Amino acid sequence: MHTQGWLQGLTEHASRLVDEPLRETIAREPDRVVRDTIAAGPLTLCLARQRLDAAAWDALYRLALRTESQAALRHMLDGAEVNRSEGRPALHTALRTDLGRGAAAVNGFRQAGEARREMARLAERLWAEGVTDLVNIGIGGSDFGPRLAIDALAAGQAAKLRIHFLSAPDGHTVEALCRQLDPNSTALLLVSKSFSTEETLLNGRVMVDWLSGRGPVLAATSKVDKAAEYGVQPDAILPMWDWVGGRYSLWSAVGFSIMAAYGVEVFQRLLQGAATLDRHALEVEPALNLPLRHALVQVWNRNALGYDSLAVLPYDQRLRLLPTYLQQLIMESLGKSVSADGSRLLDVSTAPVIWGGPGTDCQHSYFQALHQGTDTVPTEFIGVCQPAHGHRAMHQSLWANLLAQSEALANGVANDDKHRRYVGNRPSSVLMLDELSPEALGSLIAFYEHSVFLQSVLWGINAFDQWGVELGKVTAKRIAPAVADPTVSADDPVTASLLGHLHRKNTE
Template sequence: MQSRTSLKSWQTLVTHAKEMKQKHMSDLFSENPARFEQFSIKLKPFMLDYSKNLIGKETMSNLIDLANECELEAWRDKMFAGERINRTEERAVLHVALRNQGNQSFELDGEDLNQEVQQTLMKMKAFSEKVRQGHWKGYSGKRITDVVNIGVGGSNLGPQMVTEALKQYSDNSINVHYVSNVDGTQIANVLRPLNPEKVLFIVSSKTFTTTETMTNAKTAMKWLVSSSFDQSAIGKHFVAVSSNKENATAFGIKEENIFDMWDWVGGRFSLWSAIGLPIALDLGFEPFIELLQGAYDIDQHFCEAPLEQNAPVILALLSLWNCTFLGAQSQAILPYDQSLHMLSAYLQQAEMESNGKSVNWHGEAIDYPTVPSIWGELGINGQHAFYQYLHQSNNVVPADFIGSIESVTPVKGHHQTLMANFFAQTQALMQGVDEKQVRDDLKAKGRTPDYINKVAPHKVHKGNRPTNTILMERISPRSLGSLIALYEHKIFTQGILLEICSFDQWGVELGKGLANNIEAELNDNKVNSHHDSSTKGLMAYYLRSKKHLNND
């Protein structure tokens, strides 16, 4: 099979990258006063400035050539048409059908998906309104005041990130909590202050077999039953989001309280589905629809905008350029808005679980770097933690800076200070400061020659560090939906360019399978001989130490 590296456009980019590595962004800005206008995209929910990348007209032209040679637009159309582009699992990839706010038809195997989606949305609406209005009662007849969402991965990160980001839009009639970690400390801390008579649990698991989720769900069930002294109370306090109705009903959840999940929706792209039920319960159903509308806006842009002006495509091409051709190994996500404090973690899963692969569509080993590791933190916090590394390390880390023009919680003077830092950091990362500038500055401040000679090399910033800037008007359900969809389509585009299966996650399965076997051994207090010496030694030490501590 032909590797991506054999494409004419790919080979052109390899040569071009060697040329661009000799350039500095400061010089590119000096040479082209119109650079910002040339390398930015203005959309209703946000503007994207990508001028602070080591690119020129030729770079972007070559990258667009690569997108065309990879038949990106044809693959995009296949996804929206419901073709089974998740080839290793033979599944369609149709999370876009979940937020279809127009007249587009989505069919799979002759079935109208729009009808299924609308039925689930209407069920979510009726349920969320019933709970929020106090008509859903617990086993003692009291209204629900708290919702605990039990899930892991996309079933947790998506809705939690959204409810945290949109906290200012909540009327606080329902308190929403999240449990994902199988470490008992988390669920114990969540349940401790709650009244079991007033708690509703949402168990989100497509298969209803996920070990972490089911362990937490069983603990929650025991906690409830120990209070109610009635097994039937489960039916009034538990609902499920799952495709496995048999397992959910066996758990004690009534069939009418099971919300559908489909195999054409991947977990990390599922917050638009009934996985987003905590969002509707927290904010109300109308804000949830606004979230879907924002995603739909970007779906339309992704399908209709030419590649040269297509924001998700540009982000994906730049990621490929910075990582695969220029050699960056990680990328930082840096929100300058407290509302987005979970965004870095959310995008970390979305991109790394999707495209952290080492074989291509045909199962052949890839001989080029793929996606970077994703990490990040809120901007100001990061400035006093790891920005030293961003500015002066030998490792160049491209970064996405995400900010808003208006704060959802305006406090006089705060937002201007925040945004001053926002703009300053991208400028500093791009421009840097050379030794002559450092020496001139120190001399102007009256420093001695000995001091200048000692300190000057330490104050040099090479600059030339690539950043994208996404500037939103204001965090709202609709703008947040657009931001999330922007990155979803970036991830899809990356996968096509890299010839990677973006919608499976086999790398998650190996450790989970081993853990199941090891757990059985730990429960039996017996270590099997087939493990390597390190694992055997650690397990044996754990069991001996646990026995010793229990005896104490």
Template sequence: MMEPPALPIDQTAAWRALASHASAVRQRHLRDLFAADARRFERFSFRCGELLLDLSRQRLEDETLRLLLDLAGEADLPRWRDRMLAGEKINLTENRAALHTALRLPENRSLVVDGEDVVPAVHRELHRMAVMVDAIRSGNWTGATGERFRHVIAIGIGGSDLGPRMAVEALAPYREPGLDIHFVSNVDGADIARATAQCDAAATLVIVASKTFTTQETMTNAATARDWLRGALGGAAAGWARHFIGISANPQVPGGFGIPPERVLVFWDWVGGRYSLWSAIGLPIALGIGMPRFRDLLAGGHAMDEHFATAPAAENLPLLMGLAGIWNVNFLGHDTLAVLPYDQGLSRLAAYLQQADMESNGKGVDRWGRPLGYATGPVVFGEPGTNGQHAFYQLLHQGPRPVPADFIVPLGSHYKLDRHHDILLANALAQAEALMCGRSREQAEAEMLAAGKSPAEAAALAPHRAFGGNRPSTTILLPRLDPFHFGMLIALYEHRIFVQGCIWGINSFDQWGVELGKQLAGPILEELTGADIRHHHDAATAALIALAKGRSRS
């Protein structure tokens, strides 16, 4: 096992220097930083290809960045990055590599893990996936009655659902008509019932994605889908397996469910669920946009991997974005993050990043099990613009606690509705400007007087119409939301999360915090479904179980 550092990161000289710097600059306003530096945007915005990361509206100064880069060095970040990319087992609690980047490597590269080059295996599975995708999309692979598939029900949960669901929505303009894709994740029967109600069983393909093929929610939904197909196919029910594809890290396990080996795609234990959309878990994406475009998605992710691995620290987008987040959380006390994509296709991005960030970095001990004395992952939330503006932006602008925000803005639209896109862009840029600049009480009062309000009325309303500003935000500009740049965007966030986990000294690749609730659900389920079974619980849980057992099942 790797040796822990002599001191936790918050006891190092680099951390103390940042804390002292934060005290000295805390009262400086972003307006003043821009006023003092006409080139602030140029100096605090960074590029990877056509993707631009604008950190100029973060509360950063040259000294801040210098000290943050010192902190990254103190945390040994370059070495942890290189270990990850080389396939070392940096997921210490599970003794695994965290090698989702290998899923994006070109075929002519090599990466040896545990004595085996994993790249050929990755591309063999991509080839198998391509054969399936082409057969399904062409109509050569049909269901038990000979009908071509017109519906897909993708069953998974967590990373097996959130990534593909987000990507299928994001890349909808690239989907060909004739194949509707539905996602089912919740064990609530409403989820699977509503999906099957929209599908013709004879023309429905079911994808079951589970690393272990034992996940309770996924396998319950899969069994219900199997029963639905058997019941609906009538005389062809014996051929139900023609309607299923399994995706698992153990290719033997889906056979117990009844899915034959030739209909099972594989990924590996070094692929974490929340990093798995690049693997066979991305089959629904490939079915939607076609395999060549899925490969464009991989290429975009790989371009960001190469940038993260090779760009100088002062120009490295994931590193700088991660450091800005560290500054906000640990030195300015901002423990939330609003994700604000100004593209309806990214409507599921915030949900995806909630898992990617909060499951990765929501930890209370370091890699070696030592309790942390500082905050880690922020609370992530968000909605696409302009919907969020009419919901929670009030708190962003005038709430007493600043909320850092990420504005994700594709400059081009797939839809020939220029007026709509111009309005969208105007709102994105205006909201970021308003968060930064604010509006003083005097400005608010002067505007109302100019509009004809009386001095007394203007003075009374001015406090309500003033905005403090100085709210930090990042803007990410994409030329368009296409597979390549979407891949770059998601890889940017993956690496940003990794950067922050490294600096906090935590393992970003396990998720033990989700286990206890699952374990406790088992005995409770036994009590709910068995007449004479009793387990020990606290008084509230016991009372709620009794009430639930008394419910009507009619």
């Protein structure tokens, strides 16, 4: 589909709406709040304060129909080669649901079940051997997802093990962590699909030396031979597969630390919550389809209104790591400028910049810019209806602030004093979780996964490769010898100058 055609249709609607205050748009559509509040499982999403009306929604639905977005979702679940630049399917959904009908999906679901049984076996072993602490050593998708889940579920679950995370190869972090741990009751988990991730192997070697054989070393990888060469025993290696990308992998053995911390049942409940959203995304009509409606809003804001960032604002400290997790999921998946088949450069903008942080803390940092800055930033407020504590006044305060900020951004305040004038018309969504249970967390993450994939379909890009990440890795390997040895020169003049400064300071 030629991009300019659908984009022109959307921008015509945006031009029609641009001078209409958002409160007036809401007022002239009496059914708007009901129409734009939709639910799936434990999630409810209110889009009533987005800057679009029924006619604009109709145009977006036509876009979804023309791009066959839900059919594309079916192809992905069934194991079609949706990752075209690497010639692979993307079967993270097979880790949690049997909805996929293709041979690859059916086989993937079977393999995932076998892997979970191995995960349970190893978790039982750690618990029986008196291990008290597990260090998850991985980076990117081998870190963000498990770290988010461990943090988010801590208040509602009794932990069987304490989980620690090592990602960047920073000696300060390693030393601080080792001071907290007893090697006689500590286990290590090295997570790397390729088992060649430099940061993970560096951290792993330091920690294995510190452990000195006094605790078990486990691995999750698709390269069993490399893990064995590293010294991991074969019965302590959990499988990964090429058909699961790192940022979609917490449902696999990458999530072993979640199971080890909270038990097999909790991990299974996490998967069940994700499976609920898989079925919803696949089967529910567009007007009531949570991830599709969300994806259409993102395309509208990015292309019709020209907004280039999105602030994600969870009003619950347990979700404080969600913006970081979504930075990778969204920007690594959608940060593309070429069509999925590689035939052409895009003529529209794709991934917005994702940023944010936990609710009321951020109100005291950058909310000034959200309300009165020169740029409009769409915001995504996330709240949990039922807390896991009994401090009612605190919970009410969080919700009062969440609701107030969404209302204030939309409606603004007129004032003759320009310093005290708020223009309003700043769009936001509110995503509500019934509670932060394992099921709800699984649904939340799967909701964003499906929205990201559907955005990629609408833009015609590949959500599952990340060649832009590779360039930096390759360049770092080329420069590494010059960092280690002052006599080795660098080709780039700026890099050479910076290396000179580094070496001088290290010899002073």
